Amino acid sequence: MENVESNLHHCKFEVPEIIFGRGLLSQIGSCARRLGGRKVFLVSDQGLFTAGWVDLAMRSLLEAGLSFVYYDQVTPNPRDTEIEDGAAEYIRQGADVIVGLGGGSAMDTAKGVAILVSNGGRIRDFEGSDKIIRPLPPLVLCPTTCGTGSDVSQFAVVNDTERRCKMTIMSRCIAPDISLTDPDTLSTLPDEYVCTTATDALSHALEAFFSVASTSLTDVHAIKAVRLLSKSLVKAVRERRPDDLENLSRASLHAGMAFSNSLLGIVHALAHPIGGFYDVNHGSVNAILLPEVLRYDIPVVAEKLPELAWGLGHLSKGETNGSAEMVQDTVEALLDASGAPRSLRSLGVVREDLPDLARKALKDVCIVTSPREADEKDLLRILEKAY
Amino acid sequence: MENVESNLHHCKFEVPEIIFGRGLLSQIGSCARRLGGRKVFLVSDQGLFTAGWVDLAMRSLLEAGLSFVYYDQVTPNPRDTEIEDGAAEYIRQGADVIVGLGGGSAMDTAKGVAILVSNGGRIRDFEGSDKIIRPLPPLVLCPTTCGTGSDVSQFAVVNDTERRCKMTIMSRCIAPDISLTDPDTLSTLPDEYVCTTATDALSHALEAFFSVASTSLTDVHAIKAVRLLSKSLVKAVRERRPDDLENLSRASLHAGMAFSNSLLGIVHALAHPIGGFYDVNHGSVNAILLPEVLRYDIPVVAEKLPELAWGLGHLSKGETNGSAEMVQDTVEALLDASGAPRSLRSLGVVREDLPDLARKALKDVCIVTSPREADEKDLLRILEKAY
Numbered sequence: 001m002e003n004v005e006s007n008l009h010h011c012k013f014e015v016p017e018i019i020f021g022r023g024l025l026s027q028i029g030s031c032a033r034r035l036g037g038r039k040v041f042l043v044s045d046q047g048l049f050t051a052g053w054v055d056l057a058m059r060s061l062l063e064a065g066l067s068f069v070y071y072d073q074v075t076p077n078p079r080d081t082e083i084e085d086g087a088a089e090y091i092r093q094g095a096d097v098i099v100g101l102g103g104g105s106a107m108d109t110a111k112g113v114a115i116l117v118s119n120g121g122r123i124r125d126f127e128g129s130d131k132i133i134r135p136l137p138p139l140v141l142c143p144t145t146c147g148t149g150s151d152v153s154q155f156a157v158v159n160d161t162e163r164r165c166k167m168t169i170m171s172r173c174i175a176p177d178i179s180l181t182d183p184d185t186l187s188t189l190p191d192e193y194v195c196t197t198a199t200d201a202l203s204h205a206l207e208a209f210f211s212v213a214s215t216s217l218t219d220v221h222a223i224k225a226v227r228l229l230s231k232s233l234v235k236a237v238r239e240r241r242p243d244d245l246e247n248l249s250r251a252s253l254h255a256g257m258a259f260s261n262s263l264l265g266i267v268h269a270l271a272h273p274i275g276g277f278y279d280v281n282h283g284s285v286n287a288i289l290l291p292e293v294l295r296y297d298i299p300v301v302a303e304k305l306p307e308l309a310w311g312l313g314h315l316s317k318g319e320t321n322g323s324a325e326m327v328q329d330t331v332e333a334l335l336d337a338s339g340a341p342r343s344l345r346s347l348g349v350v351r352e353d354l355p356d357l358a359r360k361a362l363k364d365v366c367i368v369t370s371p372r373e374a375d376e377k378d379l380l381r382i383l384e385k386a387y
Numbered sequence: 388m389e390n391v392e393s394n395l396h397h398c399k400f401e402v403p404e405i406i407f408g409r410g411l412l413s414q415i416g417s418c419a420r421r422l423g424g425r426k427v428f429l430v431s432d433q434g435l436f437t438a439g440w441v442d443l444a445m446r447s448l449l450e451a452g453l454s455f456v457y458y459d460q461v462t463p464n465p466r467d468t469e470i471e472d473g474a475a476e477y478i479r480q481g482a483d484v485i486v487g488l489g490g491g492s493a494m495d496t497a498k499g500v501a502i503l504v505s506n507g508g509r510i511r512d513f514e515g516s517d518k519i520i521r522p523l524p525p526l527v528l529c530p531t532t533c534g535t536g537s538d539v540s541q542f543a544v545v546n547d548t549e550r551r552c553k554m555t556i557m558s559r560c561i562a563p564d565i566s567l568t569d570p571d572t573l574s575t576l577p578d579e580y581v582c583t584t585a586t587d588a589l590s591h592a593l594e595a596f597f598s599v600a601s602t603s604l605t606d607v608h609a610i611k612a613v614r615l616l617s618k619s620l621v622k623a624v625r626e627r628r629p630d631d632l633e634n635l636s637r638a639s640l641h642a643g644m645a646f647s648n649s650l651l652g653i654v655h656a657l658a659h660p661i662g663g664f665y666d667v668n669h670g671s672v673n674a675i676l677l678p679e680v681l682r683y684d685i686p687v688v689a690e691k692l693p694e695l696a697w698g699l700g701h702l703s704k705g706e707t708n709g710s711a712e713m714v715q716d717t718v719e720a721l722l723d724a725s726g727a728p729r730s731l732r733s734l735g736v737v738r739e740d741l742p743d744l745a746r747k748a749l750k751d752v753c754i755v756t757s758p759r760e761a762d763e764k765d766l767l768r769i770l771e772k773a774y
Contacts (some may be wrong), residue, residue, distance in 0.1 A: 011405075017399070017400075018401075019397075019398075020604075027739070217405065220608060254607070
């Protein structure tokens with residue numbers, strides 16, 4: 001193991017202002033006002049409206065003396081068209097601050113609207129790194145799932161409905177001004193989403209930890225996320241106790257802080273084309289791919305395994321013997337016990353599409369930070385094993 | 388142990404943009420320019436000028452097309468008068484961005500100047516929490532010691548020369564825009580300061596970890612700082628290898644991120660009046676007080692000891708038996724081996740002053756987050772043991 005505990009000697013680390021705690025959704029109004037807003041463009045979805053959280057947010061905005069426009073044209077794997085419609089609505093209504101309340105879909109829609117209202121054009125113009133020129137309106141993001149990390153990250157993932165693929169937009173300026181998490185919102189999240197968003201967080205944590213751009217600043221958050229998930233994932237899915245749900249929420253935040261700064265790897269590089277092509281649940285795809293990608297990566301990250309073993313609840317004496325197998329087994333057991341789906345076939349992926357998906361993954365921005373290089377054949381082999 | 392891994396359910400976490408890496412001091416110019424500056428007010432000290440770092444910074448500023456005013460009226464335990472003179476100079480010269488390069492003294496002077504040029508008045512008007520009304524000019528801070536944490540923190544500590552005491556200024560808006568650390572600058576730091584600033588970082592990490600305002604977001608950074616210090620403190624002091632020095636630099640950054648958000652405790656509450664009264668080295672005072680305060684705190688923080696034991700390089704099975712003694716012994720051994728001073732007497736503190744120092748510490752803002760309450764008698768007892 002190198003004496004300096006990081007892969008890279010140079011590191012950058014940037015996170016928004018973070019507010020976290022049960023019952024704190026009621027501060028959404030004061031957060032928006034503090035950023036100078038008067039008319040809020042509130043992005044959320046119908047599930048959260050039904051559950052009462054949108055109502056709570058609206059009351060908080062009104063109590064802070066703000067008016068708002070409500071926009072809920074948000075679907076899972078948010079679409080370019082929904083963002084473009086949202087931006088038109090923002091401009092028509094003269095809004096001046098954006099609040100996103102929901103899972104990755106609502107938050108990425110909020111980010112997309114923020115990009116378009118200040119930069120113009122179509123959302124696909126901003127695909128890739130650092131295409132955003134003009135500063136965005138103030139942005140508050142409030143996650144209500146335990147996986148996306150969009151509330152702290154410099155990413156947005158949007159479905160290009162014409163090309164049937166997911167576009168990744170990456171820019172420092174789409175991290176929000178404030179990330180506000182109220183873990184109480186998990187209480188109304190359907191069981192299925194508790195599992196699939198938390199396994200998304202697990203994937204974020206592990207990919208961030210193994211990323212070639214990981215540093216001591218990101219590793220501490222990745223390992224904390226792993227610890228919290230090891231402790232509470234299965235219990236949260238089965239028993240839904242508030243403390244366990246809060247731990248998942250917290251894990252998602254830690255994992256988001258890690259991957260936003262260290263980026264990801266092959267799991268997400270493959271999950272993006274799959275999600276874009278089939279419109280399937282992102283967390284489920286990750287849960288399926290994670291064990292195979294882990295098996296592929298482990299031989300080149302041996303020196304980081306003892307710390308990960310510690311995060312997974314095992315103590316090790318610092319030697320790497322045995323850690324590889326133990327890490328692999330523990331992650332798989334965790335995914336099994338959480339009830340996550342375990343094959344691409346079960347999601348409706350068609351075997352004949354695998355070569356094309358592997359080809360598309362090679363162009364995804366997430367492939368760049370994979371600890372182990374992979375060509376089209378390697379990726380296809382991973383997909384076949386996960387099929 | 389509580390299921391939810393934090394002392395407080397509500398947490399806030401805020402850090403500046405962080406850039407860290409050997410050789411990166413040459414980016415100081417592009418950082419200042421990116422913040423919109425044209426004429427930089429560069430605060431540093433004579434030791435760094437002699438060592439050549441100021442020269443390197445100046446060249447970087449010029450290469451970025453910026454002009455600058457150089458201000459080096461900075462002494463250890465920076466004085467109100469130096470800050471007020473600096474602010475007058477900033478205004479006279481028409482500067483528009485501030486860069487602080489140095490230890491806590493240079494950086495806190497830079498913060499103080501930033502406060503005064505935008506808010507007017509005298510620096511003592513801003514003592515305490517949240518007294519700053521108007522936004523500060525852009526601020527880049529570059530630490531060249533391994534202890535202060537001022538480059539990421541929401542604090543500045545200034546010597547009130549009339550009252551002979553240290554004032555703590557606490558406000559979100561005095562965290563800089565950018566924290567830029569180049570660990571290479573440690574290569575010219577005198578041996579004595581490597582030890583005393585690193586033990587300051589150790590004290591930040593331990594006090595942040597035990598603080599009643601600690602959260603999982605701060606704990607991960609506190610523990611990482613402890614790990615890095617356990618590994619490299621003694622070696623860095625004795626052998627001064629670049630990798631070990633870099634680990635100290637990194638430890639200081641992690642500890643700063645922790646305590647800026649969780650605040651501190653009795654060590655710093657006592658160190659501030661001592662430093663203000665005797666003008667002695669801050670890190671030395673902390674190193675002396677830390678073992679006694681640790682002994683005082685440990686009985687009330689038992690549930691956090693296993694994680695700390697792990698950070699200190701010991702593995703434990705999660706039970707608290709034995710951890711208390713082991714933590715205490717390990718910290719003391721680390722301080723001994725690093726050559727830190729071990730008695731207040733050796734610093735020239737006069738025994739008759741102890742009651743007055745204990746009284747002053749009771750009013751210090753750091754006492755608020757101590758895990759164990761303390762009255763004047765408790766504080767006096769700690770001072771006497773450390774005498």
